Amino acid sequence: MSNLPPPPPPAELQSWPDREARLADRALALDELGRRLLGAGRLTLFLVWLVLLEFGWGLIGIGMSAFGGGGLADLPTLLVGLFCAIAGIGALVPAVWLTVRSVLRDRLVRERLVQWAVLDAEPAADARLRAPVLSACWLLLSFALCATGLWISFAVAAHTTRDTGGYPLVVYGMGAGLGLWITGLTGLAKAVAHYRLAIRLTGRPAARSASSGLPRPE
Numbered sequence: 001m002s003n004l005p006p007p008p009p010p011a012e013l014q015s016w017p018d019r020e021a022r023l024a025d026r027a028l029a030l031d032e033l034g035r036r037l038l039g040a041g042r043l044t045l046f047l048v049w050l051v052l053l054e055f056g057w058g059l060i061g062i063g064m065s066a067f068g069g070g071g072l073a074d075l076p077t078l079l080v081g082l083f084c085a086i087a088g089i090g091a092l093v094p095a096v097w098l099t100v101r102s103v104l105r106d107r108l109v110r111e112r113l114v115q116w117a118v119l120d121a122e123p124a125a126d127a128r129l130r131a132p133v134l135s136a137c138w139l140l141l142s143f144a145l146c147a148t149g150l151w152i153s154f155a156v157a158a159h160t161t162r163d164t165g166g167y168p169l170v171v172y173g174m175g176a177g178l179g180l181w182i183t184g185l186t187g188l189a190k191a192v193a194h195y196r197l198a199i200r201l202t203g204r205p206a207a208r209s210a211s212s213g214l215p216r217p218e
Helices: 019-038 040-069 076-118 122-129 132-159 166-202
Strands: none
Touching: 019 040, 019 076, 019 132, 019 166, 040 076, 040 122, 040 132, 040 166, 076 122, 076 166, 122 166, 132 166
């Protein structure tokens, strides 16, 4: 968290020489905070953590298949299944932790973005804050993840029989779909929350100052 732009100083400690200097610092902070929320690097990490989560669950699925159909006599299969299950848990736990951590970090970034935005109003910086292209990318990608997750969950459950994989395949398929669905929901929530917050911030009167109260980030 320490590498985020610091919050603006309190009103009684603000010492910008003029409005242009304040606007310049505000623009820099808004650009950096917006990049931390919706930038290409943030989107890449979002997808990397999703891949890690699905990879971990896939290894767990191999373990479930081994224990579900290997039989006690097939010791090598059981050992491979146990190894895959342990490795899968080792990948799944960090992926879940990183996802939760990113949600908490996003909340802090939004709070800090509000603190800088209410200092003043400047059309160019405020237009960049809305980030319509990046917001649309997050929205469309997250929607696709949600739709794919739901389809996988229902399709696997509906078409799996004892002969085609049985209970382990159903558990794996529904778990993989649930991971996509939940990850997609977090992305949708991020895109919608940022758009609503940006509209509220950039649509306020230009004379509004930090002393008039902070819009609550969602």
